[in-house]
Amino acid sequence: MAENKAKISSMETSQDLKSDQNEKQTLLAVLQFLREHNLQETEAILKKETKLTDNDLQKEKAQPSSAVSHALAAYKSADDPSIYDDMSTRLNWPLFSTLFSYTSVKFFQKFSGDQEEYYAEDLARLAAVQQREHMEADQMMETFKSSRFVIRMSRDSYTHLKRHLQERHLTLLINMIQEHLFIDVFDGIPRNQEQIHATGGAMLGEADKEANKAKVFYGLLKEPDLNIPLEEEDEGGDGDGGDAANKSKKKKAKKDPLLMKKSKNDPNAPQPTRIPLPELKDQDKIEKITAYREALKRVKLSAEHLPSICFYTFTNACQGVTSVDFTNDSSMLAAGLQDSNIRVWSLTPRKLRSMKPQSDLEVIDKEADDVLERMMDDRTATETKVLTGHSGPVFAVSFSQDRTSLISASQDGTVRLWNLLTWANIVCYKGHNFPVWDVKFSPHGHYFASGGQDRTGRLWSTDHYQPLRMFVGHLSDVDCVQFHPNSNYVATGSSDRTVRLWDVLSGSCVRVMTGHKGAVHCMTFSPDGKILASAGVDHMIILWELASGMALAHLKGHTSTVYSLCFSRDGTVLASGGMDNSVRLWDMSRVIEEQDTDTDSNVPSSLHVNTSPDLLLGTYYTKSTPVLGLHFTRRNLLLGCGPLLLS
C-alpha cells in the first residue's frame, strides 16, 4: 500500500509539469521507502502506517529525494509535451481520489492543491473525512472504491504511459491503475487540453466509448393524421399514432417545419408503437388542433426578433417557493412551496373551478356538447387553489398535457398525483424512500419519471403504484429528470455531474454525457428532439447532440446556478434563468449553423465545442427575483416566474 501510495505520488508529480521541490522530495522519500520494503509486505505495512501518527510518515517521507528527481527529470525530457499534457492532469485526480482512502491527511494536504479546480467540491468532501472509520462510512469514498474511474486516452499516450511505468518498474502503480482506473483507449490523435477540459468534471471520469454507442431514436413521433383544415370544421383524424400510412387529405401549407415531417418516415424516429402510449381521446384531438392553430400564429424568433418576456413574481412567498411549472397552453401556473403546499394559479381571466358534487353531476345531460363545462361548478371559481397533502417541501411539480392532472414530488419521499378537476389528491406513489428531487410528466401523458436522493431515476405510469423502470447508474443524487419529446427516452441529471439518457423500453442507459463541472439541476430537449440542453451549479449550459452524445456548445454567461431552461417553440432561441436574477437568451440557430459536421463520436479528438460569446442574445434582469421557471407559450411569448427575495 505504501508502495502504491508512493507510486501514485510519484506518478502524479512526475506527470505534473509544475511539480515543485516539495513534491520531489516527497517522491524521493517514497521511492526510497519502496526500495526498503518488499512488495508483499506493503499492504500490512501501510495499514500499520495509517494508524501511525503523522509525524512518522513525515519522517519517512523526508529522506530520499535525489532518486525521484532523477526519474522526474528523465521523464520530463523524454516526453513530448502534448502527450504529457494529455496524461498529466487527467491521471492526477483519479489516482488521488481513489487512493485517498489509503492515505493520510498530510498526503491530502500535499497533493490536493494540484488538482483541477472543478474537483473542488469533491475535494471538500474528501477533506471532511479524516478518520478511517469515517472513510468507510462515507458515501463518496465508497463510490471511489467501488467504481472505476474512466479515462479516455489515445493509443499513443497509452503506450507511452505503459512504457514509462514499466521502465521504472512501477508495477504496483500499474496494478493500481488496472484495478481502479479504466483507461479507455481510442485510436487517433490525442485530444488537446481544451477538449479534455470540456469533457472532464464528472465524478468518475468520462464516458467510455461503449456508453454512447447505442442508437438513439431522437426523432419525433409521427403526429396522428388529424386533418386540420383551416376552416372551422373539425374532422377527427384516423386514430392515433399507430397509423403508418399517411395519405394526405386536404392539407394546407404547413408553416411549421416540424409538421412537415408528418408524411415522411424519419429514420431517426422511433416507431409509434415502440412504447405503448395512450390513445387520443376526442378532447385530445381538439387540443391538438387548437395547438396547431396557435402554432400557426406564433412569432418567429431569431437574433433580430427577440421575444417579449412577461414575468410573474411571487410576492410574500417568504422564500418558500421551491418549484414551479406552467401548463403547455400557458393557462395555469403551479408552485410547490417550502411549507409542503402546492398553489395553482390561473394565468388567464378564466378562473379555476372545481367539479360539481356528485348529486349535481347526476343531473346534467351527458350527451350535451359542453358537458365538460357543465361539470364545473362556477360557485367555486377562484383565482388560486391550494393543494395540501405532502409532509415536506415540494421540490417538483409537473402538469400533464391535458391539464387534468398535476404531479408533485416532495422531501417526504412520495410522489403525489392530483386531479385538477376536483382539486384532490388521487394517488400517492411511494417508491423512493428518500427525498424526491424531481418529477416530470411525459409529453404524451400517462407516464411520469422521478429522480431522488437514492441515486435512481424511476419511470412510473399513473395506473401502477409501482415504478415500471428503474434507472440505476448515477453515482450521486439524481437532481433532475426530463422526457424526450417522443416519450421514448428519459434524461437524468445528477450531482455526479453527468447527464444520462435512458431508454424507456429497456431501462438501459444509452448515453452518458460528461462535461459539467457541477451538479446538473435542469434540462430540456429541443422541440425537434435532436438537442438536449442541461445546466446547473457550474453556471454553464451545455448543449448535447443526442445522436453522438457529444457536446455542441458551452454557453457561458450566468454568474450563478441556472435553474430553468426552455427552448422556443421553433427551437431557435434558448432561454435560461437562474439565481443571478437574470433571464438570458441564446441563439440556437447559430449553434446549429456553426455545428461542426466533422465531429465523429469515434474520434474524440474531433470534438469541437462552441464557446463563442456571440451566442448570448440578451440578458434581462429582475430586481431580486431568481428565475425559477421559464416557458415559451405557443405563440413564442416567454413567460418567466420566480419568488421575490427581499434579503
Added chain:
Amino acid sequence: MEERMFAIVTKESVRMMAEAAGYNNLSEDVACILGEDISYRLREVVMKSTGYMKNAKRRRMFPEDFNQALRDSDVQPVFGCGVIADAAPFRQTREGDVHFVEDTDITLNNVVYSSYIPKHLGHASLKAHWMAVEGVQKLSSSAQQTSHGKPTKKLEAEELMQFYNEITKSLVGSNAAAVKLALSDLSTNCCVPALLSYFVNFVANGVKAVSHDISKLTVLMHTVDSLVQNPTAFMEPQPYLNLLVQSVEYCMLEPLAASINPQNDHWILRDYAARLLAAIVRRWNSPVNHLHSSTVATLSEMLHDLSRPFCSLYGAVMGLISLGCREIEEVLLPHLPVLLPHLVASMQDTSRGNSLIRADAHKVHGIILLAAQIVMRKKIKQFQNKHLPGKESDDLHAGSSPGSRQSEAIGGQDVVRLYQQLYEYFGDSLSFTLPIMSLGDVFCGHVSEEVVNLGGQVSEASGEMLLADLMQQVQQEEVERWQQRIFSVAHRHQHAGHSRMRAKQALASGQDEEPVGNLSEREMTFSTHLKSDVSDDSDEEEHTDSFSEQLAVSSTISDPSKGTLKLKISKRQAQQGQASPSQQSTVQPRLTLQINKSWAETDRHRHYRDTHDKHKRKHRQSYKSFHEPESSELVENSDPEEYYSHPMSSLPSQIYSPGGESSGSDSNPHKKGKLTLKLKVLSKESASE
C-alpha cells in the same frame, strides 16, 4: 487546504459540553476523538443540508434544511431556531471563548394573550409585469449596475459618496457660484437617485439646524427644488417625498428662529417654499400617496390653529394659494369668519408691544386678501365664460331670452353672494385687482336700478343747482338701494348748451322710464370724450326697447364747491355688426354709479360701467372708482390719481350689488384700451375737455 476549513470541535469544547452533561472527568484522548468525530458528523450533516438548500433553489440555508438532514441521519432535530433563517443572536461570555444563545424565560400568557396582531400580513400572490418587449427591457440603473457585477458597484459607491460630500459642502458654503453650480448639477445629474436618501436626509436635518439663517434655508429650498426637477430622481415610492415635503413645510410654516428679527425677510422664503410645495405636490401626487390631500390637511390644520403665530398663518395661506384656487375656496374661505376677526383684532391692537405682531397680522391680511381676489377673479371668469359664450366673437347679443337671463341671473347670484361676503371683510380693496364685468347685453339685473334720466341741455349755471338736487336724490336713492345701473349714454361731448345726455332706463328697475330728454332736475354735466368719428347723428338715435342692454346713466352730482363733476362717457363705436338694427347707435357704455353718501361733501365718484367696444367685451363692474378704458381708440384716459385718491377704508357698508353681474373692480383702469367712463371732478375753472 487550511487546517480549519471546516468547523472543528476542539477538545476544550468537548470537555465543556461533557461537564454540562454531567461527565466531569473526561480524559484528553477521549475528548480528542470525540471532537474529531463530532466535527466529521457535523460536516456530513451540513453537506446533506446543502443538498436540500440547492434543490429548494435557494442560496441561504434554513434551520429547516439542517433539521431535515438531522432527521435523515436519525438524529433528533434541533428545536427553537425557526424555520426560516433568523439570525441566531449569539452572545459571548466575558472571556470571549464561549458563544451562547440567550435562553430567556418567556411568560406564555403574555405571548398567547397579547393583542399585538402584526399588520401587513401578506398573502402569497402572483404579480405579472413585462420584463421585456420584443427583446427590449426598460432600463433601470440598478439593473445596469449589477450587470457589471459587484466590484464596479462598490467603486461607484465611493465616488457617489464623494459627490455627495462635495455637493453638500458647496451648498452650505459661502461661495455663491459654487452653490449655483451645485444646484444645477443636482437637477441634472443622474447619480442623484442613488444618493437620494442622503440628500433628503441632508435637507431634513438642514432645515432644523439652520433655522436661524434665512440664506441657508433658501439654499436648502433651492436644493429641494433641484432635486424635484431632476428627471431621474424618482421619489414616489419611498419616504423621501414625505421628508422633503416636511422640510419644505417647515420652512414655510414654522416660526423660524430667524423670523424674530424683523429685518430678516423670511416672507420671501415662505413664498418660495409655498411655490415649491405646490410644485412638488403637483408633480408627485398620486392616488397612492395622497400627497395633495395630506398637504391640504396640514395647511388647513395650521390655519385652524389660531394660537399659532402669524407667520405660520401666512405660510399656510400662501401654501393654499400656490396649490390652487380650489383649495383656497375649500379651505380658506369657510374659515375666514373665524380667522379674520382674530386677525383684525390683532391689527387693531395698537399697543407698543404688539407692533411686530401687528405687522405680521397685516401681512397675513394682505395675503388672505390676495387669496380672496384670486377666488373672485376665478368666479367672475367662470361666470363670464358660462354666460357669455359669444364674448370672443364680437357678438352683441341682441338679447337673450328672458328665461336664460333668469338662469344667468341665478348663477350670477353665487358670485354676487361671494362678493358680498368677501366685501364684508375687505371692502373695496377686494376689487382692486378684479376685472370689471360688463354684462349689459346678456344680463340685466332684475333688481331695481336707480335710473336717472338725463337729457336736455344743461347749462353751466344750473350745474350747481342740479348738483344739489342730485345730491339729495342720490342720498335718497342710496338709502333705498343701490344696484347696478346700466347706462347707455349717447352723448356728446359736453359743451355748454350742447351736451345732452341720453339716459336710458334700465330694465327691471321698476322705475318709470323717463323719456329721454327729460332732464329736469337732473341735468348733469358730462364731459365726454368721444372719438372723433362719433357723429352727432348717432347720438340722436333712440334706443327704444332694447334698453336693457344699454346703460342708463346715473345721476351725477356736481358739487359747486368742488367743481363740476364731470362724467366722462366714452362712446363706443357702433361697429358691432351683429347688433340689432335698432342698436345702430354707437355707444353702449354701461355705467354703474355709486355715490357714497359719506363722500357727498368731498367728492363724488361716479362709477360707470361701460360695455366694451367692438374689440373686447370685458365685463367689469366697478363699484368703486375704478374702471378701465375699454378701447384705446375711443378714450383718452385722464389721470387716475383722482380715482385713487380716496381712501379705501371709508367704504360704504352697503354693497353695491347689481344683482348678478357683480364682480370686483378692475385693478388698473389704464390697463386696456377700452371704453371707459371716467368720472372726474373738475374744478370750476377747468374747462371742458
